[in-house]
Amino acid sequence: MEVNTIRFERFKPLADEACQERILAARKALGARAVVLGHHYQRADVYRHADLTGDSLRLSKLAAQTQSEYIVFCGVHFMAEVADILSKPSQTVILPDLNAGCSMADMANLAKVERAWRELGEVLEPDQAVTPITYINSAADLKAFCGEHGGIVCTSTNARQILQWAFGRREKVLFFPDQHLGRWTGYLMDIPLAEMLVWDPDEPMGGLTAQQIKMAKVLLWKGHCSVHQMFQAQHILRWRQEHPSGMVISHPECNFEVCKLSDYVGSTDFIIKTVAASAPGMRWLVGTELNLVNRIAEEYKPQGKVVQFMAPTVCMCSTMQRIDPQHLAWSLENLVAGKVVNQIKVPAREAELARVALDRMLAVS
Numbered sequence: 001m002e003v004n005t006i007r008f009e010r011f012k013p014l015a016d017e018a019c020q021e022r023i024l025a026a027r028k029a030l031g032a033r034a035v036v037l038g039h040h041y042q043r044a045d046v047y048r049h050a051d052l053t054g055d056s057l058r059l060s061k062l063a064a065q066t067q068s069e070y071i072v073f074c075g076v077h078f079m080a081e082v083a084d085i086l087s088k089p090s091q092t093v094i095l096p097d098l099n100a101g102c103s104m105a106d107m108a109n110l111a112k113v114e115r116a117w118r119e120l121g122e123v124l125e126p127d128q129a130v131t132p133i134t135y136i137n138s139a140a141d142l143k144a145f146c147g148e149h150g151g152i153v154c155t156s157t158n159a160r161q162i163l164q165w166a167f168g169r170r171e172k173v174l175f176f177p178d179q180h181l182g183r184w185t186g187y188l189m190d191i192p193l194a195e196m197l198v199w200d201p202d203e204p205m206g207g208l209t210a211q212q213i214k215m216a217k218v219l220l221w222k223g224h225c226s227v228h229q230m231f232q233a234q235h236i237l238r239w240r241q242e243h244p245s246g247m248v249i250s251h252p253e254c255n256f257e258v259c260k261l262s263d264y265v266g267s268t269d270f271i272i273k274t275v276a277a278s279a280p281g282m283r284w285l286v287g288t289e290l291n292l293v294n295r296i297a298e299e300y301k302p303q304g305k306v307v308q309f310m311a312p313t314v315c316m317c318s319t320m321q322r323i324d325p326q327h328l329a330w331s332l333e334n335l336v337a338g339k340v341v342n343q344i345k346v347p348a349r350e351a352e353l354a355r356v357a358l359d360r361m362l363a364v365s
């Protein structure tokens with residue numbers, strides 16, 4: 001008998017607490033058929049339901065390993081796409097709210113990247129001279145573009161290894177969509193800032209001259225994360241005056257000055273592990289999304305560690321927040337009823353090419 005999809009409208013008015021019971025009941029009914037993956041930026045009342053958690057690199061590896069029929073991804077759209085590409089054809093990936101996108105990922109699209117590639121072709125032979133690298137925070141068709149053009153994917157954890165891989169093959173890199181991760185990684189590899197130029201996709205030839213394109217080693221797409229751009233050098237300088245023995249740790253999506261002033265820079269996993277391994281009583285200033293900072297602040301309070309958020313304003317990733325208990329309960333109860341809602345399915349040809357770029361990354365890292 002055909003079952004009807006349970007409509008989200010029935011879950012909208014539910015209180016967060018009421019959803020908790022329903023999520024637990026649905027999880028119990030599904031058993032091992034469903035696995036819930038959760039990114040570190042998920043809100044606490046969703047994160048607690050995740051079987052497996054991690055940064056983007058870890059989650060992509062976990063998605064490739066899990067055996068469950070359903071992978072319910074509490075994260076954002078590009079992460080669910082990666083899970084679909086790397087999982088088995090028999091597995092189904094679900095993003096509880098399709099509005100959970102990533103504003104940085106939206107700063108690059110295939111039409112603009114293809115135009116950049118054509119424009120680069122007026123000055124050099126891009127397929128011989130330039131390796132396209134897409135940060136994992138990007139749509140699947142951009143990963144496919146990289147797969148097709150000898151390029152690769154990177155995450156905040158492996159960006160340095162990936163850039164090294166790229167320079168072992170071609171003399172230049174086109175890095176999209178996050179200029180900050182690209183610049184910071186190039187800086188760590190001793191590439192002079194003058195040889196890392198911003199490519200503005202809304203300007204002809206990226207706003208650069210032929211001469212500039214010829215001399216550049218890294219072309220940095222003019223994109224950024226709206227959450228991490230809130231952290232500023234002055235926040236660190238002011239805090240250090242009050243807490244001279246404290247430590248500062250930031251995500252590499254922060255701007256160059258913030259990364260330079262930080263004691264440590266790394267992915268969300270790296271931030272968690274570094275704070276966890278620090279001495280009891282240590283004071284930290286953390287430049288990344290608020291849900292994660294709040295979680296580690298609570299977790300390490302019993303050890304006397306003080307974990308503080310870098311910006312004076314609230315900086316949550318509003319798209320990660322779209323995954324709320326109501327959407328999680330709704331998608332799980334539909335699975336219990338035999339209905340798949342919000343499936344993420346990357347078209348076959350695109351998935352095949354994107355997988356080439358992802359497999360290159362997984363082989364390198």
Ligand code: 13P
Binds near residue numbers: 054057156253266
């Ligand atoms: P991580 O890979 O470090 O978890 O970063 C993902 C992200 O979107 C950070 O804004």
Ligand code: SF4
Binds near residue numbers: 103
């Ligand atoms: Fe995207 Fe920034 Fe949110 Fe990360 S924090 S998912 S880069 S918008």
